[in-house]
Amino acid sequence: xxxxxxxxxxxxxxxxxxxxxxxxxxxxxxxxxxxxxxxxxxxxxxxxxxxxxxxxxxxxxxxxxxxxxxxxxxxxxxxxxxxxxxxxxxxxxxxxxxxxxxxxxxxxxxxxxxxxxxxxxxxxxxxxxxxxxxxxxxxxxxxxxxxxxxxxxxxxxxxxxxxxxxxxxxxxxxxxxxxxxxxxxxxxxxxxxxxxxxxxxxxxxxxxxxxxxxxxxxxxxxxxxxxxxxxxxxxxxxxxxxxxxxxxxxxxxxxxxxxxxx
Ligand SMILES: [Zn+2]
Numbered sequence: 497x498x499x500x501x502x503x504x505x506x507x508x509x510x511x512x513x514x515x516x517x518x519x520x521x522x523x524x525x526x527x528x529x530x531x532x533x534x535x536x537x538x539x540x541x542x543x544x545x546x547x548x549x550x551x552x553x554x555x556x557x558x559x560x561x562x563x564x565x566x567x568x569x570x571x572x573x574x575x576x577x578x579x580x581x582x583x584x585x586x587x588x589x590x591x592x593x594x595x596x597x598x599x600x601x602x603x604x605x606x607x608x609x610x611x612x613x614x615x616x617x618x619x620x621x622x623x624x625x626x627x628x629x630x631x632x633x634x635x636x637x638x639x640x641x642x643x644x645x646x647x648x649x650x651x652x653x654x655x656x657x658x659x660x661x662x663x664x665x666x667x668x669x670x671x672x673x674x675x676x677x678x679x680x681x682x683x684x685x686x687x688x689x690x691x692x693x694x695x696x697x698x699x700x701x702x703x704x705x706x707x708x709x710x711x712x713x714x715x716x717x718x719x720x721x722x723x724x725x726x727x728x729x730x731x732x733x734x735x736x737x738x739x740x741x742x743x744x745x746x747x748x749x750x751x752x753x754x755x756x757x758x
Contacts, residue, residue, distance in 0.1 A: 500535040503749035504724060506629075506665060506692030506716025507568075509560070510542035515721035522560040522568055525719065529567065532724055535746075536755055538716075539570040540599045540629055540665065540692075546573060547604070550582055554589040561594025569753060571599045571629060574620075576613035583620055590624055596753045597627040599665075602644040604631065609649035618653045618660060627661035627752050629690070634673025642669070647676040658686050661752050663714065666693040667704075678704075681712045688752055691727065692716030701734035701744075710743045714752065 511520050519525070522539075529537060539560075545553045550573060557570035572586040572595065589595045598621055602609040609630065621628045630650055633642040647668045654662055667689040668677030674695070680687045689712060691700070704713055715731065717724035731741055750757050 500529065500533045502532065502534045502715065502728070502745045503753075503755065504529070504534050504537040504717050504719065505663075505714040505749040505753070506690045507537045507539055507719045508541065508543060508546075509539055509720075510544050512543045512721055517720040519720045522564060525568065526564055528719065528724060532728060534724070535567065536749070537568050537719075538596060538749070538753055539568055541571060541573045546599075546601060550578070550585045554585055554592065554595065558589070558592045558594050561592075566594070569594050569596045569755065571595075571597045573599050573601075574614075574617040575601075575605045576607045576611065576617075577605060579613065579616065583616060586620065590626075596755075597621070597629065599629050599631075601631040602649070603633065603639075603641040606641060606644065608644045609646075610652055614653060618657045621660045622657050625659075627663060629663040629665050632664045632666055632673060632677060633669035634671045636669075642673075646673050647680055651680065654680065654684050654687055658684070660686060662687050663752060664689045665716070666695070666718075667691045667713075669693070670695060670697075678707045681708050688712050688714060688748065690714040690716035692718035692722070694718075694722060696726075696730075701731060701736055705734070705736040705740050710740050711748055711751070713744050714748045715745050 509522050554572055560568050574582045632645050632647050636642040647664050664677045668674045677689050681689050717727050
């Protein structure tokens with residue numbers, strides 16, 4: 497295939513603060529997309545939106561989407577501490593052409609994923625037929641807030657809103673988190689996983705292909721703090737079928753984010 501065909505379903509723009517990243521803007525991202533045959537990327541929020549105000553954020557992302565020639569899609573961010581205020585920003589953005597869903601991050605916002613304060617955003621996703629992506633990880637002794645985002649904490653909403661396509665970002669991280677993510681992707685029709693982040697265990701994709709149906713796993717790099725080539729190389733070299741690879745690198749993201757197949 498000569499045309500760019502990959503979809504990177506987990507990128508960010510903006511200064512990350514806690515991670516070293518010399519490239520932070522959409523212009524750099526676009527250069528990398530051209531370099532690595534990536535047709536579309538899904539921006540799971542700028543760092544500013546994750547950690548501060550969403551004011552004018554979605555207008556800026558739409559501008560980036562247009563400047564990229566319709567290649568950098570984006571999500572809105574819901575912080576349950578802001579509640580209705582964040583939903584109001586997204587209500588305005590629903591008709592914007594690059595807006596494709598909602599991101600939540602219970603660890604960063606310090607409110608457990610099973611808390612009632614997330615109910616309005618699940619309803620909003622259902623009513624507007626939008627996918628949701630959550631930061632998910634495993635219990636971590638050196639990063640204790642991760643306990644707020646373990647995959648099974650989302651399960652009550654996954655069951656209650658079976659029509660919402662729900663992506664476990666980072667596939668639950670390591671150990672028990674990953675185990676739970678695999679269980680949920682198998683058990684629930686509406687649960688997907690992306691493998692953005694720094695999980696580099698040996699035979700990761702071979703195990704994934706053995707355990708998880710082929711329509712459930714999405715390629716995500718977590719650019720700009722992870723080099724997309726590391727994950728791309730692992731997919732290319734994995735001992736899995738080419739149809740599973742194609743599903744990971746493109747088809748599953750097209751379905752989850754309803755992107756045009758062109
Ligand atoms: Zn991320």
